[in-house]
Amino acid sequence: MKRKGSILGALLIMLISGLYAQTEDYAVQVSAIAYENPTQLVFSWPADPAADYYYVFKKATEDSSWGQSIAILPGSSVEFIDYNINSGEGFEYGFYKNLNFFQDTIYINSGKSLTFRIYDAWGDGIGPHHGLGWFKVRGYNQIYAQGDSFGHVYSVTFTVDGGDTVNQDRIIITIQTDIFADETSWAIEDNSTGIVLDTGGPYEPPRFGHIFAGINYPAIECRGTVLLVIDDYYLTELEYELRRLKVDLVGDGWKVKQIEVNRNDPVTAVKDLILNQCQSDSSINSLFIIGHVPVPYSGNVQSAHSNHCGAWPADLYYAELDDHWTDSVVNNTTASRPANHNVPGDGKFDQTLINSGVDLCIGRVDLYHMPAFTETDIELLRKYLDKDHNYRQGYFLPERRGLIDDNVGGLFGVAPAANGLRNFSAMFTADSVFELDYFNTMQSHSYLWSLGCGGGSYNSCSGVGTTADFATRTVQSVFTILYGSYFGDWDNPDNLLRAPLSSDNALLTCCWAGAPNWHFHHMALGFTIGYSTRLSQNNIRTYAPTDRAYQIHTALMGDPTLRLHVVSPPYLLNLNAMNNSIQLSWTESADSILGYYIYRSDNLDGTFVRITNQLVETNQWIDSNPLSGNNVYMVRAVKLECSGSGTYYNLSQGIIDSVDNSGTGIENNQETDLFQSTLLLNNVPNPFRQFTDINFQLDHPQYVFVAIYDIAGREVMVVKDEFMNSGEHSVRWNGCNRCGQPVESGIYFYRLNCPDSYHSSRKMMLMR
Numbered sequence: 001m002k003r004k005g006s007i008l009g010a011l012l013i014m015l016i017s018g019l020y021a022q023t024e025d026y027a028v029q030v031s032a033i034a035y036e037n038p039t040q041l042v043f044s045w046p047a048d049p050a051a052d053y054y055y056v057f058k059k060a061t062e063d064s065s066w067g068q069s070i071a072i073l074p075g076s077s078v079e080f081i082d083y084n085i086n087s088g089e090g091f092e093y094g095f096y097k098n099l100n101f102f103q104d105t106i107y108i109n110s111g112k113s114l115t116f117r118i119y120d121a122w123g124d125g126i127g128p129h130h131g132l133g134w135f136k137v138r139g140y141n142q143i144y145a146q147g148d149s150f151g152h153v154y155s156v157t158f159t160v161d162g163g164d165t166v167n168q169d170r171i172i173i174t175i176q177t178d179i180f181a182d183e184t185s186w187a188i189e190d191n192s193t194g195i196v197l198d199t200g201g202p203y204e205p206p207r208f209g210h211i212f213a214g215i216n217y218p219a220i221e222c223r224g225t226v227l228l229v230i231d232d233y234y235l236t237e238l239e240y241e242l243r244r245l246k247v248d249l250v251g252d253g254w255k256v257k258q259i260e261v262n263r264n265d266p267v268t269a270v271k272d273l274i275l276n277q278c279q280s281d282s283s284i285n286s287l288f289i290i291g292h293v294p295v296p297y298s299g300n301v302q303s304a305h306s307n308h309c310g311a312w313p314a315d316l317y318y319a320e321l322d323d324h325w326t327d328s329v330v331n332n333t334t335a336s337r338p339a340n341h342n343v344p345g346d347g348k349f350d351q352t353l354i355n356s357g358v359d360l361c362i363g364r365v366d367l368y369h370m371p372a373f374t375e376t377d378i379e380l381l382r383k384y385l386d387k388d389h390n391y392r393q394g395y396f397l398p399e400r401r402g403l404i405d406d407n408v409g410g411l412f413g414v415a416p417a418a419n420g421l422r423n424f425s426a427m428f429t430a431d432s433v434f435e436l437d438y439f440n441t442m443q444s445h446s447y448l449w450s451l452g453c454g455g456g457s458y459n460s461c462s463g464v465g466t467t468a469d470f471a472t473r474t475v476q477s478v479f480t481i482l483y484g485s486y487f488g489d490w491d492n493p494d495n496l497l498r499a500p501l502s503s504d505n506a507l508l509t510c511c512w513a514g515a516p517n518w519h520f521h522h523m524a525l526g527f528t529i530g531y532s533t534r535l536s537q538n539n540i541r542t543y544a545p546t547d548r549a550y551q552i553h554t555a556l557m558g559d560p561t562l563r564l565h566v567v568s569p570p571y572l573l574n575l576n577a578m579n580n581s582i583q584l585s586w587t588e589s590a591d592s593i594l595g596y597y598i599y600r601s602d603n604l605d606g607t608f609v610r611i612t613n614q615l616v617e618t619n620q621w622i623d624s625n626p627l628s629g630n631n632v633y634m635v636r637a638v639k640l641e642c643s644g645s646g647t648y649y650n651l652s653q654g655i656i657d658s659v660d661n662s663g664t665g666i667e668n669n670q671e672t673d674l675f676q677s678t679l680l681l682n683n684v685p686n687p688f689r690q691f692t693d694i695n696f697q698l699d700h701p702q703y704v705f706v707a708i709y710d711i712a713g714r715e716v717m718v719v720k721d722e723f724m725n726s727g728e729h730s731v732r733w734n735g736c737n738r739c740g741q742p743v744e745s746g747i748y749f750y751r752l753n754c755p756d757s758y759h760s761s762r763k764m765m766l767m768r
Contacts (some may be wrong), residue, residue: 005069008051009249009287009490010140015457016431018734022029022409022697023406023408023411023415023417023421024046024048024408024418024421025048025410026207026208026418026595027095027207027209027422027425028044028045028048028095028096028209028422029045029209029421029422029425029432030044030093030422030425031044031211031425031429031645032211032213032426032644032646033485033646034213034642036087037580038083039083039086039214039215040082040083040085040638041081041085041215042080042081042699043080043211044078044079045209045362046357048074048141048428048559049075049208050075051075051097052097053072053098053616053697054071054072054074054075054077054096054351055071055077055094055096055097055098056069056071056073056080056093056094057069057093057095057096058070058072058082058092058093058094059092059094059438059509060160061091061212061522063088064542065542070082071758073300073720074096075369079093080677082285083127085214085455086487087216088215088216088217088219089214089217089645090212090213090214090646091212091213091214092210093211093212093731094151094208094209094543094544095209095211095212096206096207096208097206098203098204099290100176100181100206100544100545101174101175101177102170102175102200102589103174103175104198104202105172106170106171107170107171107532108160108163108168108197109169109416110161110163110167110169110727111159111160112179112192113160113168113190113561114160114188114189114190114191114197115184115191116137116144116155116156116157116158116186116188117154117188117189118150118184118186119151119152119153119183119184119201120150120151120152120153121182121202122180122183123151123152124149125147125149125151125154126145126175126177126178126184126575127147127148127150127178131705132178132540132545132550133174133175133177133178133184133545134147134148135147135174135176135186135407136172136173136174137156137171137172137174137188138164138171138172138174139160139161139169140161140162140163140169141163142161144156144171154452154574157278165260167694168263172196173188173198173200175200175413175549176207176545177206178350178545179204179205179397179547180202180205180412180413182205182412183202183411183484184201184202184203185200186199187199187200188441190415191657192566193527196742197520201377204411205413205414205415206760208422208543208544208562209426210388210521210523210543211419211426211521211524211644212524212527212625213445213525213646214525214646214647215647216566216648216649217526217649218649219638219648219649219651220527221253221651222253222608222709223253223285223528223703224255224284224285225256225257225273225281225283226256226257226284226287226561227257227259227278227284227288228242228245228246228251228256228258228288228293228485229259229261229273229274229278229288229293229318230261231260231262231290231291231293232262233262233263234378237269237378238382238563240679241381241382241385241386241389241541242290242750244385245385245389246258246391247656248388248392249348249561249607250287250604250654251392251636251654251655251656252561252654253651253654253698254286255283255605255607255610257277259277261293261294263291263292263293263294263368264285266292266347267296267317267318269345269652270293270316271317273586273716275323278321278360284360285359285360285361285629286528286530286560287317287360287362287563288362288363288365288561289318289363289364289365289366289368290383291368292363292366292368292377294380295319296310296314296315296318296348297342297349297350297491297606298312298317298349298351298352299311299314299342299349299350299551299552300330300332300342300352301488303485305360305485305486305490306334308332308336308340308485308489309334310335310338310340310341311330311339311340311341311348311349311490312488312492312552312553313488313491314360314552315364315555316358316406316498316537316554317349318362318363319359319360319580320354320357320359320536322356323355323356325349325350326343326349327346327348328353329344329725330342330343330344330350331343331344341617344464348449348555351552352552353550353551354537354538357538360389360534361530361531361534361559361560361625362533362555362560363529363558363559363560363561364507364558365381365384365501366378366491366754367384367498367499368382369493369501370467370494370495370498371494372459372470372494372499373467373471374471375646380502383504384501384502385454386506386681387505387506387507387508388508388559388562389629389682390682390684390685391562392566392567392653393569393653393684393727394567394568394590395684396446396685397566398448398477399445399446399447399477400427400448400507400565401428401432401433401434401436401447401448401449401558402423402424402427402428402447402448402449402450402451403433403434403438403441403451404421404433404434404436404454405435405437405438405451405453405463406419406435406446406455407408407452407453407454407461407462408453408454408462410481411442414514415514416483416515416548417453418516418517419481419513419517420451423449423518423519423520424449424451424523424525425644426520426644427521427523427524427643427645427690428448428643428644428645429448429644431443432644434447436519438464438465438475438476439464442474442477443473443475444474444475444476445477446476447476447477448477448478448479448564449477449480449481449651450475450477450478450479450480450481451480452464452480452481452482453482453484454483454484455484455485455515456482456483456484456485456487456496457484457486457494458486458489458494458496459486459495459496459499460484461482461487461496467495467499470496470499470500470502470503471502471503472695474504474687474765474767475506475507476505476506477506477507478506478507478509478527479507479508479509480507481510481512482497482512482513483512485511488512488548488554489553490512490555497510497511497512497557498510498514498557498577501558504686504763504765508559508636509529511533511555511556511559512553512554513522515546515548516536516539516547516548516550516551517539517543517545517546517547518536518542518613519535519536520667521645522535524561524646525648526563526564526641526648526649526650526669527563528561528562528563529558529560529562530556534554538550541649551746563648564643565643566652566653567638567639568585568589568590568591569589569637569652569654570586570589570596570635570637570652571655572586572587573585573586573633573635573655573656574586574657575633577626577630577659577660580624580626580661581622581625581626581661581760582622582626583620583622584621584623584633585619585620586619587619589637591639591652591764592639593637593639593640594613594640595616595617596608596617596621596635596636596637596638597608597612597616597651598633598634598635599611599633599634599654600627600631600632600633601634602627602629604658608619608632608654613621617636622705627659627661629661630640630659630660631660632656632657632658633657633659633660634654635654636651636654637651637652638651639651639740652759678696678697678702678763680695680750680751681696683733684751686763686764686765687765687767687768689735689736689766689768690734690735691732691734691735692733692735692764692766694719694730694732694733695728696728696733696752698725698726698727698729698754699726700726701723701725701726702752703723703724704721704722704724704752704753704754705718705720705748705752706718706719706723706752706753706756707751707753708748708749708750709748709751710748710762711748716737716738716748717733717736717738718738719733719750735766744766745768746766747763748763748764748766749761749762749763750762750764755764
């Protein structure tokens with residue numbers, strides 16, 4: 001594994017060298033293999049010579065705490081087997097090299113005068129900013145001392161009182177450490193003699209790994225309702241792409257609702273619209289913010305940089321449904337960026353910590369004000385929605401592995417790159433996680449997940465790259481993580497956290513992981529990245545202490561409904577109504593699948609119910625008892641997916657069409673008919689190596705001219721020049737010029753000209 005030096009802002013990096021453990025020491029890179037006869041999960045991880053023990057915990061997903069450990073293993077262990085699991089089940093497991101909750105007990109005679117002192121070497125206590133740590137000193141029916149924020153030292157003097165019936169008191173000192181556990185220590189002193197009776201600390205920062213593992217875990221067929229919150233500026237220009245997104249979401253088991261807002265609306269007005277929708281439909285569990293929807297700001301967030309304290313973007317304001325947000329307390333104008341100023345009555349909220357928990361999964365795609373990219377925000381958003389569709393359909397399938405570009409190291413126990421080591425190992429196994437250079441590697445090699453961390457600014461990450469790099473260079477990845485200073489404050493021009501989504505590459509999500517840690521391990525068994533987002537936002541101590549736990553800035557850039565594994569869907573669904581039955585046939589999935597599930601509804605917005613009790617193992621099926629009137633059918637391929645966390649049943653994107661049962665043929669339902677206008681669509685694949693298919697649709701028969709141009713505007717090849725009928729069309733370019741010679745790698749443009757009605761061009765990338 002590669003090691004690189006780094007700069008994270010002068011003071012911090014000067015202190016790291018030689019004093020703190022390597023990033024790997026803070027992670028347990030655990031993965032699992034599922035066996036059926038007998039049923040068992042075999043967990044494994046790389047050896048760690050520095051480990052003393054491994055504490056193993058197990059819980060159901062709905063449990064909020066781990067309870068007692070199910071095993072304590074010696075530090076030399078590299079494997080654990082759980083036989084207490086059945087096929088069709090999944091559980092969360094925690095593997096800890098150390099614990100972060102400590103209790104010491106001493107017995108002291110009543111009447112003694114004692115002083116308890118707790119120290120923090122950095123001077124910020126163990127309170128709200130770095131993991132919500134706390135301490136408590138308690139005795140017989142009373143608490144002698146407790147707290148969290150105390151600066152360098154907190155001291156309290158008390159007299160021991162064991163009660164009327166005993167001469168002693170049992171004093172219990174409890175410490176819940178924050179992320180910087182090695183800064184914390186304490187002592188109890190006898191005031192009459194000056195003798196120190198007991199001490200504790202300094203402790204170790206958390207060293208752990210989590211995994212959600214199962215055997216043949218059931219497919220998630222119905223995912224709830226996602227509410228699209230759309231900036232109305234884009235409604236007309238992106239009508240086709242937004243309707244296609246809705247069909248894609250329905251095809252992945254979602255019901256879809258939509259509201260439109262104006263980018264100048266108050267955030268409170270947007271929140272009211274969301275609340276009204278949620279009150280009328282309790283199935284809404286996710287929000288997908290599309291466009292420059294008003295950005296809530298909140299808090300008095302304390303940064304390591306004195307010019308960056310105050311209000312930060314707080315999208316989760318929209319997803320927390322049952323709390324009262326105030327704007328009357330915080331008064332801080334010290335930040336260099338005026339947007340971070342927060343004073344009473346300015347429309348920015350007081351809360352730095354989440355109060356009652358985030359209720360909805362939430363993600364945002366906002367590509368407004370990104371001048372490093374040549375396209376307008378309309379075209380950037382169109383490109384993102386094209387990428388989103390292409391990924392769902394399996395047009396781009398990167399290698400299932402993770403890349404880490406770590407320019408920070410242990411960082412006093414924060415170890416941001418450990419977010420990659422833990423999560424990627426649970427997804428792909430530790431052997432498929434690589435420490436390599438971010439841009440240089442993914443220029444020509446694909447990684448489904450990637451992570452880069454280094455010293456940060458609003459548009460750069462030291463040792464990784466800049467917003468300009470995302471605008472001009474290739475990154476073959478889908479999900480990415482970035483860590484550096486200022487990254488939690490993403491609502492500014494050319495922001496680095498939004499740059500991956502704006503790029504020509506396949507990148508679809510980005511987040512700032514490490515402050516706090518993110519927990520994506522459920523994705524390995526089919527859960528969405530939105531589920532992981534909400535889990536990470538709401539985490540206080542379930543998944544070990546973390547820097548900036550439970551703070552309002554934690555946000556996902558990207559589509560919250562995306563999943564890790566894509567199954568190649570079937571296509572070309574044909575429906576024929578005859579003799580009071582409906583025959584379905586389709587072209588088979590290209591994947592290695594078990595069969596198909598068939599669902600039916602009476603409209604696209606309705607509830608799709610599976611009407612096949614067993615898998616359909618051929619590419620046709622007859623519905624002998626169709627609905628009276630309209631029948632909307634969906635066919636999804638079913639695959640037994642194997643990941644770094646066991647096995648689960650995974651469903652493809654559904655193909656959808658409708659018919660009535662009177663024999664009148666396919667219904668031309670406006671909601672599923674995406675071909676009502678002439679449009680140049682995305683090419684697939686993009687980037688490509690050998691050939692690519694250029695897609696377009698025509699609203700009426702007309703003459704069509706499609707040509708390829710190089711970056712200088714010179715015509716390279718004419719791929720279509722003829723009269724064509726209305727409907728959807730595709731033409732293939734093999735990467736050659738008009739003389740049949742292969743052209744060089746690089747950026748090319750394809751253009752559709754319909755002389756009487758339409759002209760449009762799009763960009764593509766050829767990589768030999």
